[in-house]
Amino acid sequence: MASLTVRKLDEALKAQLRLRAARHGRSVEDEVRTILREATHEGAPQVRRQEHQRAPEIKSMPTLSSVASSTGFKVTLIIGGGIAAYKALDLIRRLKERDVHVRCVLTRGAQQFVTALSASALAHEHVYTDLFDPKSEFDAGHIRLARDCDMIVVAPATADLMAKMAHGHADDLATAILLASNRPVLLAPAMNPLMWNNPSTRRNLAQLKTDGILVIGPNAGEMAEANEAGIGRMAEPIEIANAAMEILRPAPVGPLVGKRILITAGPTHEPIDPVRYIANRSSGKQGFAIAASAAAAGANVTLVSGPVGLNDPPGVRVIRVEAARDMLRQVEDALPADIAIFAAAVADWRVAREGDQKIKKTSSGMPPLQLVENPDILATISKLKQKRPPLVIGFAAETEHLIDNAMSKLLRKGCDWIVANDVSPSGGVMGGDRNTVHLLMKGKSGGETKIESWPAMMKDDVASALVDRIAREISAAEST
Ligand code: C5P
Numbered sequence: 193m194a195s196l197t198v199r200k201l202d203e204a205l206k207a208q209l210r211l212r213a214a215r216h217g218r219s220v221e222d223e224v225r226t227i228l229r230e231a232t233h234e235g236a237p238q239v240r241r242q243e244h245q246r247a248p249e250i251k252s253m254p255t256l257s258s259v260a261s262s263t264g265f266k267v268t269l270i271i272g273g274g275i276a277a278y279k280a281l282d283l284i285r286r287l288k289e290r291d292v293h294v295r296c297v298l299t300r301g302a303q304q305f306v307t308a309l310s311a312s313a314l315a316h317e318h319v320y321t322d323l324f325d326p327k328s329e330f331d332a333g334h335i336r337l338a339r340d341c342d343m344i345v346v347a348p349a350t351a352d353l354m355a356k357m358a359h360g361h362a363d364d365l366a367t368a369i370l371l372a373s374n375r376p377v378l379l380a381p382a383m384n385p386l387m388w389n390n391p392s393t394r395r396n397l398a399q400l401k402t403d404g405i406l407v408i409g410p411n412a413g414e415m416a417e418a419n420e421a422g423i424g425r426m427a428e429p430i431e432i433a434n435a436a437m438e439i440l441r442p443a444p445v446g447p448l449v450g451k452r453i454l455i456t457a458g459p460t461h462e463p464i465d466p467v468r469y470i471a472n473r474s475s476g477k478q479g480f481a482i483a484a485s486a487a488a489a490g491a492n493v494t495l496v497s498g499p500v501g502l503n504d505p506p507g508v509r510v511i512r513v514e515a516a517r518d519m520l521r522q523v524e525d526a527l528p529a530d531i532a533i534f535a536a537a538v539a540d541w542r543v544a545r546e547g548d549q550k551i552k553k554t555s556s557g558m559p560p561l562q563l564v565e566n567p568d569i570l571a572t573i574s575k576l577k578q579k580r581p582p583l584v585i586g587f588a589a590e591t592e593h594l595i596d597n598a599m600s601k602l603l604r605k606g607c608d609w610i611v612a613n614d615v616s617p618s619g620g621v622m623g624g625d626r627n628t629v630h631l632l633m634k635g636k637s638g639g640e641t642k643i644e645s646w647p648a649m650m651k652d653d654v655a656s657a658l659v660d661r662i663a664r665e666i667s668a669a670e671s672t
Contacts, residue, residue: 210446210488222264265440266293268341268375270366271311273301275416276348276382276426281306283347284314286433292440296320297337299366301350323365334365338373342440346370348382348426351393357405358396376439378406380432384415385422408435441507446490447663453491454529454581455483456536456569458498460516464561465547469514472537476500478587478627479535481655483508489659494526498536515542516566523569531662532581534570534607537589542566574606583665584608585658589615595630599641602632609633611658627654631661 201209212223267287271280287294296311296319308319323334338344346353346366353366362368370377379400387393388410401407409427414420427435457479461469476497483495484505493508496519504510511526513519516538523532541563551559570586584607588598591614598612610632628648634641646657
């Protein structure tokens with residue numbers, strides 16, 4: 193089968209792939225695999241049928257390449273034989289929470305502490321224990337486990353396992369995988385403090401570090417052995433999972449690397465009483481798409497979103513809020529930022545006094561709802577004396593006199609750009625996937641406002657185009 197090296201593709205294609213991958217929450221490699229798989233399915237149904245006819249017995253074997261994970265990251269987790277092995281079960285959950293596909297290998301010692309059944313129930317996967325298992329070794333499974341993953345985590349890494357690794361042993365499945373791998377390896381040592389401080393362990397650790405093995409922990413604390421404390425406790429599962437993610441996530445690339453972008457999205461819900469609220473039809477799709485595009489362009493993105501039914505875009509810090517005042521608070525807390533984009537459809541009003549209890553129907557008629565104005569987040573941030581982001585962008589959702597209304601909003605709110613869109617019900621923009629926008633850019637030092645009218649596009653494409661526009665603006669500003 194032909195192989196494809198993403199690194200060698202031209203930069204423009206790679207940028208597009210990265211964007212697509214981020215949108216779908218996959219790694220670039222998995223995005224390429226998906227595209228190729230889809231193309232093969234459309235173009236060559238006969239070939240697929242023939243493959244099935246030739247090798248029906250392989251279909252039932254658990255192969256790594258048959259596995260789809262939403263981020264596309266695959267980790268081989270080697271669980272060593274120590275009391276901390278029970279924490280490795282929690283580590284499986286923490287990695288899976290981060291959408292990582294986990295394939296577990298248990299050493300003989302590990303099986304004294306945890307069962308293959310519990311690991312496989314948590315990983316939703318076959319668990320490997322034996323180097324000479326005919327079922328998984330029919331095609332040198334240890335080589336697959338070593339290479340068809342993005343990294344190997346060893347937790348707990350016992351003194352014995354570290355010694356074997358340092359000396360290149362390969363007499364069981366775990367050590368054979370480690371010796372056969374060319375992937376990053378992260379060790380989470382766990383052992384008694386005396387073992388940790390023993391000169392042999394120190395030598396082995398130094399050798400492993402020289403060999404490029406990464407190490408997290410151990411931490412200081414109480415030992416499982418009564419009355420013993422010191423350095424030797426395995427790092428907490430969450431620490432190991434976070435360290436693994438740092439290794440898995442490639443260093444950001446793109447035109448917005450190093451830029452902090454703050455984005456609001458979605459509607460706000462303004463409570464009337466504990467069960468009712470005032471809201472609007474905003475789906476949050478446009479703001480979420482901008483956040484995904486900005487993250488794919490390398491920015492450090494914080495998204496403050498009202499209640500929406502959308503998943504967090506990959507690589508974006510998402511803060512979920514309900515009401516306008518919470519949104520303003522979170523936006524202020526997230527400053528400073530280089531760019532702020534206010535795409536939320538913030539409710540203009542809230543009820544003056546929210547009922548503590550559900551308002552009941554009475555014979556004396558309808559309850560009066562007195563409204564008061566919400567803070568205008570865009571205007572507040574645009575007019576900040578300190579901490580005003582250098583580029584503040586607002587949205588104008590209008591149903592008539594689009595450009596005129598957007599122009600007066602640009603001046604009134606004090607922002608730098610306005611993205612104006614027509615949200616008349618006939619256009620289907622609210623809640624839909626497409627958008628037609630005009631970009632109004634205030635001229636520098638009193639210069640004329642420029643207007644760009646973009647053709648109708650998918651919201652994802654509007655997001656990419658806006659992020660490109662911002663990147664160009666920043667690079668122009670930085671080069672003057
Ligand atoms: O005034 P209007 O709601 O039409 O203004 C739209 C722009 O102002 C959007 O960018 C929206 O996110 C922002 N806005 C805000 N806070 C409000 C009202 C609007 O940030 N209370």
